[in-house]
């Protein structure tokens with residue numbers, strides 16, 4: 276339809292309105308009387324009082340996201356189960372898809388990102404070999420984790436496939452030398468090393484030589500790709516909902532490059548400052564840099580028994596256990612309502628765990 280067509284159409288409409296003598300051309304709506312006539316004393320059906328809520332305000336379902344809104348009865352059931360510690364919370368804060376996540380809970384918590392470049396933690400002995408001096412690495416600037424610093428000393432790392440110059444030493448000296456590389460570094464060096472958490476070197480890689488100004492050290496072990504991890508200061512644990520040993524998933528990066536990183540191991544301790552540590556490959560993939568923010572989107576507590584949902588026993592459950600001749604222990608893998616505990620005591624099946 277072009278401009279002229281629109282003009283002709285509007286003229287046509289105007290002429291029809293004139294022909295109708297200025298009256299509205301749609302009939303005035305008339306409210307229909309209900310069939311059979313009104314029952315004496317009863318409100319007419321069209322008053323709305325007789326209608327059920329879904330007729331008035333039907334539940335809207337978006338075709339694009341059928342799981343966005345859980346059906347109300349299902350939501351109530353899930354909330355009750357969550358309250359009884361039998362299942363995950365149906366729609367935790369900040370969640371669009373909290374329902375259906377078995378062992379995780381979504382949380383709207385932000386942490387700062389720290390990108391770790393390849394670096395070397397060095398033992399006192401190896402430092403002496405590389406730099407010919409019985410002293411500690413020279414502090415150049417502090418890094419985010421309290422007590423640690425980037426040293427002014429660097430070494431060259433040589434593998435069978437290549438060489439990387441200027442690998443920074445992070446002080447102070449440690450008990451065992453540990454070289455942390457990004458996967459791309461390993462390709463440069465022509466070596467294959469496993470992903471390990473810093474400080475846990477069982478099964479770590481080797482096959483590289485460190486070259487310092489005074490000497491060389493060949494590493495048979497201690498070379499790792501650092502497991503992505505989240506340092507948690509004890510004061511932040513509660514508000515982040517994360518404890519030592521938890522695994523979290525984080526979302527970070529700008530639109531178009533945004534990623535979710537799983538298997539982020541949380542480490543908590545008095546000497547930790549809250550920060551998400553990624554290596555340069557991870558940071559490049561997500562297009563983030565040190566100081567950017569990441570959002571914790573899920574937390575799981577694989578190691579903590581309290582993280583597994585313990586069933587809640589009510590009086591009836593206790594009665595059933597008694598009928599089966601079983602007892603209830605204070606330290607058992609379940610929670611008891613106070614009434615259930617009293618019932619267990621009354622039935623003589625309560626055992627205080629020693």
Ligand SMILES: [Zn+2]
Nearest residue numbers: 473504506552
């Ligand atoms: Zn770290």
